[in-house]
Amino acid sequence: MSIGITDEQVELADSLRKWAASLSPLAAVRAAEGDPVASFADVRAAAEEMGVAAIAVPESAGGGGGTVLDQAVALEACAHELVPGGLLGAAIGGALTGRPGWYGVQVRPGGVVWDGGAATEHLLLAGGTVTPEVGVDLSARHGRVTDDDARDAATGEPGRRLLALTLAAAEAAGVTRWCLETAVDYAKVREQFGQRIGSFQAVKHLCAEMLETAEAVTAAAWDAAAAADADDTEQWAFSAEVAHVVCFDGAVEVAKACIQVLGGIGFTYEHDAHLYLRRALALRALAGPASAAAERVTAAAVSGVRRRVEVDLEGRDEAIRPEARTIAERIAALPPGEQRAALVDAGYLTPHWPAPYGLGADPTTQIVIDQELARAGVARPDLVIAGWAVPTILAHGTDAQRERFVRPSLLGELTWCQLFSEPGSGSDLASLRTRAERVDGGWSLSGQKVWTSVAERADWGICLARTDPDAPQHKGITYFLVDMRSAGIEVRPLREITGEALFNEVFLDEVFVPDDCVVAEPGDGWRLARTTLANERVAMASARLTKSVERAVELAATGELGPVERVEVGRQVALATVCALLGVRTTLRALGGHGPGAESSVAKLLGVRSRQDSSELVVRLQGDALAVVGPIGKESGAPLAADLWEQLNTRCLSIAGGTTQILRNVAGERILGLPR
Incomplete structure (x- = not known):
């Protein structure tokens, strides 16, 4: 998904991508190779006629009268096609001065002038004459200041820097999206060893990881632009720094991964992939070190800044x-x-x-x-497993089952557990071996389940068992409601790496389940296990930090961490913020009447990484005290003991509910369309 969420923004991006492609921008880039004063005149004339770089300039001054977010959507679309000629500098300069033009912008004193080589005007912090150069990005002509004979009186450095980061992040998102699409399209058709390479798990995982990074880059770039339009400089600064941490390194990594998927052809000069890598490298260099941005994120978090996201319901809430x-x-x-x-x-x-x-x-x-x-x-109150069991009963159960189970579950009178996983069928649920045989008035279930939370105190369990051993794996499974007080059930606690026993293994020895506790029809179990209510839950948008990230900020506030450690904390704050922003974007799509985009599918993958990495960082920040921590526990009075419990406990997150590796297979196949 691109930066734009609303129908208008999506339409703008689509139309600009088509327009940009019609200009043959890559041919123009190649034709100008080695020319330091190349102006890309034809492309620039077309862009000026379209007003692409003046979208955020007031209409009264000849601009589009749009928002910074609108401008970001446009820059992302044009970067997707690698439009040359200085659109980024023109957009920054136009938004700063309030008038359209082709600007070179010096963002940092003594630094390179962004798009200075192709500009007709310059915004120079230190002043001077600009000499254009051919740099790593063949689609741009940045400039070098050669003397100090003038001084710019326009907007000062802090605001200029935030705007430059915000719009550069949008370009990074466009580059990232092209690289992902190009790699995936190639993996779908390129054959090696008699198979399309997208069917190889290594390639599939690489593409899925590119998707994760692309969604993070997109979310961060979108948020920085959205924050720029709000009247809160502190919030904008925080979101722009998060974008700095995430977007530019992310774009470079995805561009490199694209070349890796392309293989030898991606390493050739003739292929366009290196041009996108060059743009990504240039944007990262212009933005400056991400480590410095991460340290600024830490400083802001320590001072109490958190990203606050307001969801505009556009008046639709007034009646309700x-x-x-x-x-x-x-x-x-x-x-x-x-x-x-x-x-x-x-x-x-x-x-x-x-x-x-x-x-x-x-x-x-x-x-x-x-x-x-x-x-x-x-x-x-949290419904826990009832939140999975009851929707299935509502959607597929009988009236009698709904009457019996739904309201008591909502009231907390019934506690549920899930009897799905088995020792030999974790992520591969269709290979389960628990069998259910027909008996008078119902079924007799025998088998073993594992990793079952709260089984020791559950009243009922949702259970999958094989009722037709001769049917294909996905066809012969039935969905049962099992009374956990039934004869033949034995629950044994499983001690975990934290030392506690939250999971259980459950043995079923000829457990009788009456016919009225079968949901839907025999053989429907696999379908039911994968369904939810059509009217999905939409959560209130939030960008709160997770427990371990807040703990890391708390440690940073002591003043005892060094610069390297503060950078690590800032990176974790940025990642946690982006994970929350993925949820915000999903909420906004739902409010606009659309189903969830790719961000909802990668949110678990990024969220797991965030929670595991941040909990590990918290422990690492406390040095060798780990070696003498004493008994650990979630509720331990010793902070490090509780921190260590959290680190160990989060190891389950990349296993439970489908391992990270399986989820990447799913993302590669169902979202990216890669072959099985």
């Missing part, structure tokens, strides 16, 4: 907010022990579920309810 506020305040006024039942009765515990258990609420209504409950101080 008064009632939502009244209900939320009424629930908040009840004793804590009565609030859960009140949430259930109002449909506010699961508003996305259909009536009478929810409201069948659309995304806007869900967001408003979230906001009003938060405002009133009402916390929803």
Whole structure:
């Protein structure tokens, strides 16, 4: 997905990509090779006629009157086609001065003049004459200041730097997107060893990792541009620094990975991939060291800055907010022990579920309810496994099953566990061996399940078992509701690497399950295991940091960390912020009536990386005290003991719910369309 989320932004990006491609920009780049004063006149004339670089300039001055985000969408689209001629400098200069033109912009005192070689005007912090040079980026002509005979009186360095970073990040997103698309398209058709290379897991994982990075770059670039349009310089500075940490290194890494997927052809001068790598390298060099940006992110976080994202409901909430506020305040006024039942009765515990258990609420209504409950101080209880089991019963169960299980589960009267994984079928769930044989009035289940949370206290379990051993793997599975108090069930705790026993293995020895506890029809189990309600839950947008990242910031606030360690903390703050922004973008897509984009699919992969890396960093920052930490525990009174518990516990995140490697296979095949 590109930076743009709204229909208008998506349409703008699509039209500009087509327009840019029609200019044959790469041919112009190659034709100008070695010419330090190349102006790319034809391309520039077309861009000037379109007003591409003046979108954020007021209409009264001859510009488009758009936002910085609109300008970012345009630059991303043009960078996708590698349009030459100085669009970035022109866009920065136009937004700074409020008038269109072809500007060279010096962002840092004594630094290179961005697009100075192709400019007709210059914004120079230190002043001087600009000499154009041919640099690493063959599609641009940046400049070198050769004397000091003038001084620019335009916007000062801090604001200029933020705007330059914001719009450069948009170009980085465009480069990243092209490299991802090019690599994936090649992997779909290139054959080696008799197979298309996209079917090789190594290539599939490389492409999936490119997708993760591309979505992170896109989210960070989008947020920086969105923050630029808000009236909060502190928030803009924070988001621009996060973009600095994420976008430019990310673009370089994806460009290098693209060449790796292309193989020998990608290393040739004739292929366009190296031109995109060159643009990425130049943008990274112009932006300056990401380590310095990471240290600034740490400093901002230590001072209390966190990214605050406001979701604009565009007035769609006006008709529903008064009632939502009244209900939320009424629930908040009840004793804590009565609030859960009140949430259930109002449909506010699961508003996305259909009536009478929810409201069948659309995304806007869900967001408003979230906001009003938060405002009133009402916390929803976590349904845990019931949040997976009950939607399946709602969608596929009988009326009697819904009557029996749904409301008691919402009220917390029933606790559920999930009996899916087996010792020989973890991520490969279709290979499960627990068997269910027909008996009088129901089924007899025998087998072993593992990694089952809360099995020791669950009332019911959702269980997959094989009812037809002769059917193909995915066809002969049935979905059962198992009473965990039934004869023949043995639960044994499994001690984990933290020393605690949160998981269990469950043995089923001829456990009787009546026919009325089969969901849907025998053989439907695989389909049911993969379904959810059509009206998905839309969470309230948030960009909060995770527990370990906050702990890392706390350690940085002591003043005892060195520069290298502070950089590491800043990188973790940036990654956690981006992970949260992926959720915000998914929320905004839902509010616009669209299904989730790729960011929702890679959010778990990036989120796992964030939580594991940040928890490990927290422990590492505390040095050799780890060797004498004493007994560890989540609730330990010793901070390092609790930190170590968190680090060890997060190792399960890249295993549970599908390993990272399997999820990358899924992302490669279902999102990128790579062959199996």
